[in-house]
Amino acid sequence: MSTLVVGVAGGTGSGKTTLTRALIERFPGKTSVIFHDNYYKRHDELTYAERSKLNYDSPEAFDNALMVEQMKHLIAGNPIDCPVYDYTIHNRSEETQRIDPAPVLIVEGILIFAEPEICDLIDIKLYVDTDADVRILRRIKRDVVERGRTLESVEKQYLTTVKPMHELYVEPSKGRADLIIPEGGHNLVALDMLIHRIDRQLA
Numbered sequence: 261m262s263t264l265v266v267g268v269a270g271g272t273g274s275g276k277t278t279l280t281r282a283l284i285e286r287f288p289g290k291t292s293v294i295f296h297d298n299y300y301k302r303h304d305e306l307t308y309a310e311r312s313k314l315n316y317d318s319p320e321a322f323d324n325a326l327m328v329e330q331m332k333h334l335i336a337g338n339p340i341d342c343p344v345y346d347y348t349i350h351n352r353s354e355e356t357q358r359i360d361p362a363p364v365l366i367v368e369g370i371l372i373f374a375e376p377e378i379c380d381l382i383d384i385k386l387y388v389d390t391d392a393d394v395r396i397l398r399r400i401k402r403d404v405v406e407r408g409r410t411l412e413s414v415e416k417q418y419l420t421t422v423k424p425m426h427e428l429y430v431e432p433s434k435g436r437a438d439l440i441i442p443e444g445g446h447n448l449v450a451l452d453m454l455i456h457r458i459d460r461q462l463a
């Protein structure tokens with residue numbers, strides 16, 4: 261079985277997961293997905309307060325070697341036990357998740373195109389492009405409702421690390437994309453083109 265690797269990058273809150281979900285729904289049973297976020301480094305040695313101050317928007321925050329190794333396993337047709345990240349504690353959880361290989365491997369994350377070894381394994385590179393004001397509004401809502409954060413902590417993190425790292429690493433990585441998609445999973449024209457391209461691979 262040959263594997264088509266589709267990368268979905270873009271800033272925080274841009275709509276990456278929405279696009280990823282739209283692709284999974286269109287190809288039931290034919291996709292496996294891995295999220296770069298699940299490969300954030302473990303920090304058991306730090307307290308919650310110390311972990312909450314770390315920079316989570318730089319390539320060094322991730323265990324990229326493990327992600328590359330597991331991507332290669334999936335591409336070779338073998339299952340993996342993927343780490344599972346828990347944003348509410350700023351740490352990797354004790355669980356792992358079994359992921360089986362599939363004809364289409366979707367890889368999602370803000371920094372996947374900023375890491376050459378990950379980028380080199382991706383066949384179709386998609387960058388979801390959304391204005392920064394829209395993204396921060398979405399992020400505030402999500403981080404407070406789903407990730408147990410306060411408004412003040414979201415604001416502080418955004419200004420100290422998220423925004424500068426976006427400008428340093430995420431935005432420049434757009435240049436490595438094959439396709440730049442405004443509106444992500446809601447862009448029906450782009451979605452249709454992608455579906456045709458993936459259909460061709462699966463035929």
Ligand SMILES: Nc1ncnc2c1ncn2[C@@H]1O[C@H](COP(=O)(O)OP(=O)(O)O)[C@@H](O)[C@H]1O
Nearest residue numbers: 271272273274275276277278279398443444446
């Ligand atoms: N094109 C869009 N128009 C309006 N809302 C969107 C669009 N794409 C995503 N969203 C919403 O924005 C929020 C963040 O989207 P998500 O896909 O989780 O972003 P990311 O994975 O890039 O952080 C979600 O609530 C999602 O429903």
Ligand SMILES: Nc1ccn([C@@H]2O[C@H](COP(=O)(O)O)[C@@H](O)[C@H]2O)c(=O)n1
Nearest residue numbers: 271272273297316317347350351370422
């Ligand atoms: N403990 C953590 C780990 C990561 N983040 C933030 O997640 C963002 C990436 O996820 P998206 O779904 O928004 O793409 C990234 O910008 C990190 O700042 C966090 O807040 N806490």
